[in-house]
Amino acid sequence: MPGVRAARGLVRAVRGWPRWYSTATEEVPADRPMKIRDKILTLQSMNPQVRAVEYAVRGPIVLRAAELEKELQRGVTKPFHEVIKANIGDAHAMGQQPITFLRQVVALCTYPDLLDNPSFPRDAKSRAVRILQSCGGQSLGSYSASQGVGCIREDVAQYIKDRDGGIPADPDNIYLTTGASDGIASILKILVSGEDKSRTGILIPIPQYPLYSAAISELDAIQVNYYLDEENCWALDVNELRRALYEAKGYCNPKVLCIINPGNPTGQVQSRRCIEEVIHFACEEGLFLLADEVYQDNVYSDSCKFHSFKKVLYEMGPEYFKHVELASFHSTSKGYTGECGYRGGYMEVVNLHPDIGAQLVKMLSVRLCPPVSGQAAMDVVVNPPHPDEESYEQFITEKEAVLSNLAYKAKMTEEIFNEIPGIKCNPLQGAMYAFPRVFIPSKAVQKAKDLGMAPDMFYCLQLLEETGICIVPGSGFGQKEGTHHFRMTILPSVEKLKTLLQKNNLDCKEKHCMVLLMGRSS
Amino acid sequence: MPGVRAARGLVRAVRGWPRWYSTATEEVPADRPMKIRDKILTLQSMNPQVRAVEYAVRGPIVLRAAELEKELQRGVTKPFHEVIKANIGDAHAMGQQPITFLRQVVALCTYPDLLDNPSFPRDAKSRAVRILQSCGGQSLGSYSASQGVGCIREDVAQYIKDRDGGIPADPDNIYLTTGASDGIASILKILVSGEDKSRTGILIPIPQYPLYSAAISELDAIQVNYYLDEENCWALDVNELRRALYEAKGYCNPKVLCIINPGNPTGQVQSRRCIEEVIHFACEEGLFLLADEVYQDNVYSDSCKFHSFKKVLYEMGPEYFKHVELASFHSTSKGYTGECGYRGGYMEVVNLHPDIGAQLVKMLSVRLCPPVSGQAAMDVVVNPPHPDEESYEQFITEKEAVLSNLAYKAKMTEEIFNEIPGIKCNPLQGAMYAFPRVFIPSKAVQKAKDLGMAPDMFYCLQLLEETGICIVPGSGFGQKEGTHHFRMTILPSVEKLKTLLQKNNLDCKEKHCMVLLMGRSS
Incomplete structure (x- = not known):
């Protein structure tokens, strides 16, 4: 039963909560062994400005996602087979291929013996030579000017x-x-x-x-x-x-x-x-x-x-x-x-x-x-290839494939989210994220608060435990008091993204909407 | 006459002194145009901790060296034909060649099409494949874990x-x-x-x-x-x-x-x-x-x-x-x-x-x-090539060439410096710098102080103007009150380094020791 699974997962997640989620200075318990109490660098003694930093994009949700990945590798049964990291704008990690010309130029700069290799295009070579001539000792290994x-x-x-x-x-x-x-x-x-x-x-x-x-x-x-x-x-x-x-x-x-x-x-x-x-x-x-x-x-x-x-x-x-x-x-x-x-x-x-x-x-x-x-x-x-250069055609094909794919996913994301009850999503005019509003029932909000957690953090953790989807709660970005959101990248492939968007909609799929579940379980 | 040249160069150098050499907060003159006085970010309003930073290795001497290089390019006559930057441990800029195996591995990671190229050794390929398999999307373009x-x-x-x-x-x-x-x-x-x-x-x-x-x-x-x-x-x-x-x-x-x-x-x-x-x-x-x-x-x-x-x-x-x-x-x-x-x-x-x-x-x-x-x-x-791998022999040859060359230059530097009157140099046991003590006559020390300059900064500027050698004054690293030093890398080639060391010895070469000059001119 998904509800029970989710609840169990949540308890695990809360237990495994990283200590730095709480930014308050904790008192050191008196029964700790001497060797820990005597450390020079502790939560108490460290730079308080660093202690106060929060960084949600790589925060507790992401640490929990990494744990889940390890559990899957160990063969633990989960309601999903894969953790999908939609928490960060990391295109290549989501399968986007590098632009060939860029990598050719950097490879040529890295290993200039390749300048003699006929399989590298002339325009990439001339770019590399120009960069190297501007480097000390014509090497990427020299310091550049500051x-x-x-x-x-x-x-x-x-x-x-x-x-x-x-x-x-x-x-x-x-x-x-x-x-x-x-x-x-x-x-x-x-x-x-x-x-x-x-x-x-x-x-x-x-x-x-x-x-x-x-x-x-x-x-x-x-x-x-x-x-x-x-x-x-x-x-x-x-x-x-x-x-x-x-x-x-x-x-x-x-x-x-x-x-x-x-x-x-x-x-x-x-x-x-x-x-x-x-x-x-x-x-x-x-x-x-x-x-x-x-x-x-x-x-x-x-x-x-x-x-x-x-x-x-x-x-x-x-x-x-x-x-x-x-x-x-x-x-x-x-x-x-x-x-x-x-x-x-x-x-x-x-x-x-x-x-x-x-x-x-x-x-x-x-x-x-x-x-x-x-x-x-x-x-x-x-300084990408110009229309009169030999790499131009391939470059422009690759570039447009990436951008039109992102444009398609931006539109699809907005449409699917807006079909889901309890979610409202503005058009994705640019960048590479959706930041939809999610309406969490007040009882569930209270429940999250009882757990010492932002309600949308609770939502994202539930979603992660239930579906393997890793997204970042709106509270990590800031939002108007009383509203809740999450950020999700549109970088996964169209197929994966579609699944991912629909999994947000547990209400339709399993007649068991996460939001309702959270409302009931309080 | 070198003395006159040096003095002229010094005046130019002092006039062109970068404003940040002085870390004191300057008063903004009342006659400055409004648009400058109204800037938001000024010496007065900026982060005072950043203002207080000094960083000699890329400081005023190095900026002056860059100016001299531009002057040489414009055809200005100087008592030297080349500026030698011995101010920073930048090996490749001084002509040291990269280790082939390192660049092969990085080039393979950069442009994995090269994994099919038979001219790359198998051990480099296996290293690259291993690294890529640990990268998101098997790409150097993904974020790694923090x-x-x-x-x-x-x-x-x-x-x-x-x-x-x-x-x-x-x-x-x-x-x-x-x-x-x-x-x-x-x-x-x-x-x-x-x-x-x-x-x-x-x-x-x-x-x-x-x-x-x-x-x-x-x-x-x-x-x-x-x-x-x-x-x-x-x-x-x-x-x-x-x-x-x-x-x-x-x-x-x-x-x-x-x-x-x-x-x-x-x-x-x-x-x-x-x-x-x-x-x-x-x-x-x-x-x-x-x-x-x-x-x-x-x-x-x-x-x-x-x-x-x-x-x-x-x-x-x-x-x-x-x-x-x-x-x-x-x-x-x-x-x-x-x-x-x-x-x-x-x-x-x-x-x-x-x-x-x-x-x-x-x-x-x-x-x-x-x-x-x-x-x-x-x-x-x-994780360099192991003895049983195909790149080992070339790797070890390249490695030993670099290290034995540095060892030779370390010894040579110590010896030549200690032959020069007014310079005393400890053995260079390790790293890649000499930090000899230079005995500057008290009159010259006073003269430098009158110019608002550390005496060894004055010495290094003189040397730069006279010889094109760019080294860093000891005052940029700290030294016992009343002693003066400079730091010079041993990275230039043996021939260049020898010239460079001997040029410190103007006393012998031109019967016109800079240190004595500085003493007389006061």
Whole structure:
């Protein structure tokens, strides 16, 4: 009986709860052996800002999923045969194939003997030679400049210029990074200062990608939430920004505004008009703008188009583009390449105070440089084969296969979710996630609270134990009080995704809806 | 006339001094245009801990060297034809060739079509297949677990076990990192806590590698200096550790002891007895031990042998190995591979409190994972070809060529330096740097101080302007008050290094010793 199984699973899951799920400082029990009590590094003595970090995307649900995978391997009987990890935007792990040209260029850079190999195309070879000529000793094994390999920064600048209809980009404003996360955390680190009431406030959307809340916690800054409008396709409303800002001024010094466009986890694509309003607001209120644009190639809805903050800023005229400080971020991990493991990324920073560029380079120098193979991968992302090159045809076929497949799954996900009672899903305009609202009966909410758990965490754990589907509760991203959601990637194959979506609908399939079960069992 | 040239160059260098050389907060002049005064991110408003960071290895000297390189390219006449960057341990940039087997394995992982290519050896293929099977979707482009790819952590554990004569190592205690710097900064980050007098004190050697002082500054912890004994080949004296610790207890909570062995920049290799004393001291005083062992393969002196802290800890018996918290670090960047650009590394952490492992994983999860290609490179470092494998012979030839060349240059460097009047150099027992003492006349010291510059910074800048040699002043690593040094890598080729060493000796070559010049010109 699924209900009993689910309940048993839940008890196991709660027992196996990782200690760090609770962020409160625990008292050390007096009966612990001396050798543990005497440790230097303990929950009590550790960095409290690190202790306070929560990171749901790789949190307790994911640890439980790994346990279940091991149980399956040991032959334990489960109501499913496979754990499907829809918790993280990890395209290749879900079966997406690498873009051939990208891997050819990186392989050639890695092992230049292959430059003599006739099976590698000439355009890949010329890319590799150009990158290697810009590396110390013509080797990926040399440190690059702290800001990144020179010719790759030039290619990034050219890419931005082309993307933005000819608006110039300066290679000196480009910083290659260890994925976008590293760039975002670096800029936030340099921005944070002050104590007590002058502590730096950082405005972030809710729901947000938890890198932001984690970085803010680590830096002991103040997280200032502005809420996206779920009723309006998760649009950003400047009035809500203003509310958040003015409330925050009472207890901190808000100086940074973070935007995620296309949205993660919410999948909305901001309109040009909305971006203009945000820039105007940032300019008026003296906020440093951070534009997380890693999903810029992932736009599926015909009615939507990606507009970069940089482009809109320039089109708004010199009173804006000469003043507003803006850092924008991109990555090898998303788009159609999905090269997460390479940890490649860049940031473009405009209107930095002339003193700050050197400070930024100094700070980045301490970590020496971003991984050079990741920089090479980034180079291919910004400089793919041109129509007159021999690899173009294969490249464009591969690229379009990935993007049209994602667009199909985005539509399918929205449709199937909206057929399920108790689930409501906004259109997935971009990015690679669904973030549907799930209506959990109040009794079940109470039951979860009795277990010391967020209700949607309880929901996701149940789903995992019952079906093997690993998704992340909305509470890990933030949501309006009293609402519940989950984030699920649309990266699994169409067949798997379909099964996965329908498994959310236990009500129809087994006349035994999980939500109802949770309501009854209380 | 070299004197005049040097003086002119110096003036240029001082004028072009990067603003961040001065860490003091500058007042913004009142006559600056509004648009600069209104910036959100300025020297005044930025994170003061970041502002306070100094990082000499990529500091002002290196920026000036880059300028000189550009001037040479533009055809400007200089007293040299080439800038030689002996400032950083960047082996491939200095012409060292990659180890073929390592690059073959990484290339195969990057572009698995090559698994069908008969020109790649079978042992490289089997390594690559094994790594890929441990990657999500069998792709380097997937995120790995936050702690690193499973089979690579197993290989690291096996490497440590073999290195340490069979003392066990647990893959669960291994964390793959983005170079050793990332691992060290991560552990320090989790260790730091407290305010005012309870702020975490971190003991570091002086001279040190400036990653330590930079990380301590960023974390707002307290740097506690213990001095290595230059008169005794830079040996570590536990009495000096004790002095430093007891003095520090008056103003902070010292809880971490950092050791660099073999030493950077000082090149000493610690004796087994000394390591025992350090471990005993850490155990007695309740200090968390950090052992930076990235130069473990770089030992040249016949009278020296590398002993890992982990091994000595275990050999000291259960009262030590069951208690002392130890993190030790290794990297792909040094040794005989010199793969700096891959940003590969690992740390092994033993005796962590059971609660802390999960905290550490959570903290690392925020950055998702170390670059997977760097992890693959690390795998080859810890699991090179075995004697019965087909790549063994070539591998061992390449490895020994690199190491014997470094050993030759270590000896040559010591000898040539000690022939130069005004320079005194300890034996380079290990690592890849010389850190000689340079005796600067008091008048020149005064002159440098008048220019607001450390005397050895003045010396290094002069040398750069005169000869094109880029080295790092001892003040960037720390040194006993009143002594002056510089750090120079021994990575350039034997011919280049010989020229470079002799160019330090302007006294002999041109009867115009820089040191004397500096004395006269005051």
